[in-house]
Amino acid sequence: MKFLYHQTTLKTRITISFVLLMVAVMGFVIIAEQLDYDEVRSYVIAKSLHDEVPRLESAIVNGISPTLPEGSQFYDVHNAPDTLRHYALGYHRLEKPGHWYLLVFERNDQRYYLLQDGKSYPFLEYLIDGFAPLVILLCILCAFWIGRLTSARVTAPIIRLADVVQRKQKPLPFQDASDEIGVLARAFAQHSDELEQFLYRERCFVSDTSHELRTPLAIIGGAAETILHQLPVDSHLIPSAERIVRTTQEMQRQLTCLLLLSRDPHTLTRTDVPLRPLIEECITRCQPWLAKKPVMLVLEAPQTPHAHTHAELARSIIWNLLRNACQYTEQGEIRIALHGTTLIVSDTGPGLPSSIDPQHFQRFLPSAQQRGEGLGLSIVQRIVEHLGWHMQVDSSDQGCRFTLEMRRCE
Structure with missing residues (x-):
């Protein structure tokens, strides 16, 4: 799968990433729709009521009056209201009046009724109210994770290619790839080769020209110096000879400068x-x-x-x-x-x-x-x-x- 992913184009990779993102989001939405908030509430309260039964049974066996949590009512067969007597053993949800939950159980052939007010569980309301923001947050985190993963995979070859180009290393990677990175790598390689050929031709031209000019300049300079030393002190040609000597010297210096400019600055x-x-x-x-x-x-x-x-x-x-x-x-x-x-x-x-x-x-x-x-x-x-x-x-x-x-x- 990883091999196939790297063989696809950047366009396909980005498309696949967005499809995966939508699948993840829709999965969260479907899970959220399948949840019944009332069922969640009933399950939590029923579990709480069942956990209270051992403590109540122990109090009954010892013949003491059990302590009840806030919002709870406890009856036996003698003092139970008529509205509760017809309920069978087990857990029941009472819609009226208000939201009440009933657990009917027996101990020594005696039936008992544990009644719990649903308002005694405020944390459930906060939990239910916070479920939707939680789903949204999870979707955002999932999108962030997929985006980071996708960007890392998509930009990794680009970063590597840029680093190789910056370091002037050869050969460039990904030239055999069939995707956009391969096109970019081949374009960089071609452009780099053209620049190297151009610089090589320029350096060769400057070097050849400079060396070809050095010999005639040396001859001209030597001849001018000879003439200058042989001229009489009062000759009107002395300024011209001196100018020829200075000019040839300046041309030789300029040629040296041009040769230095044709080199890589790092080699100076x-x-x-x-x-x-x-x-x-x-x-x-x-x-x-x-x-x-x-x-x-x-x-x-x-x-x-x-x-x-x-x-x-x-x-x-x-x-x-x-x-x-x-x-x-x-x-x-x-x-x-x-x-x-x-x-x-x-x-x-x-x-x-x-x-x-x-x-x-x-x-x-x-x-x-x-x-x-x-x-x-x-x-x-x-x-x-x-x-x-x-x-x-x-x-x-x-x-x-x-x-x-x-x-x-x-």
Whole structure:
């Protein structure tokens, strides 16, 4: 039976459960209808009267007057009312006057009459009045039990499937089942396989592209450095050669960053990274964008702040934010403040273009005003999500403010 139950569909299981519930309810109703409340009352009182007989017989044998409970009357053949004399031995119910119950018995060929008032049993009325609520309560408890049992059986495979999916275990269970759980398991398995294939293709593409670009970039960088060292000190080509060297170095760093982003975040090596040296390095690299600009760059950071993270990805975030501020701030101030693991980069530039959403950076949006900020900020957002950090952006025509919380947000 249990095997057949597990072979049925969820729809059938729920239907069977409700049918069983209705059967249980109807069973209680039928039992309640079969009970005669007067018969219950008569049985209880008759039992009580019969239990009194031994005590009365003992009193009669000893020749003493028996003590009677409240609402009881006791007669012998001499003082019994005429209305009782015609009753035969045994238990009788008297309808008039009121509700009385009579037990006729004999002792030493003498007939005795024990009369009991039905009002002396008030607990019976409470019992009878509470029978209907008791049936209702039992029905509710039965429904609750069946519901719990059904929900446990129905949700057990779903919970197990969800747990396996969450733990990223393979293969998924219930793929061979013919019910709805089997359909869901097969859909999950297919979707998981498609995602894994997509991620594999993406990682392969990023890895292949990065490695293919490293060689020509190394050649370009080496050639540019050679030219730079061979040029005369007063040559007008020195700035161009320096720019080529810086650009190739930046491209190599971006390639490294893209390779790291293509990995599973859980496989990243995290260490205690000193933050101030990273910030000072990025400030030094940004000096060419600040040349001949009336811009003051202010650093507010203690000497020994650390963050438990990946050094290269942290450097990429700081570099992209600082470079963006230095590129587009024509005058005023760029301020970098570090408080614990909270980094704030603010500037007095023109703010983000209207084509860029400060809460969700998107790359390559078509806009005449967009000059390349979207790609760098998109990489920053990807790294922030990859590391599990949080970033808040406030932008206006008075400038931008990036607040970065450099600790994992669960």
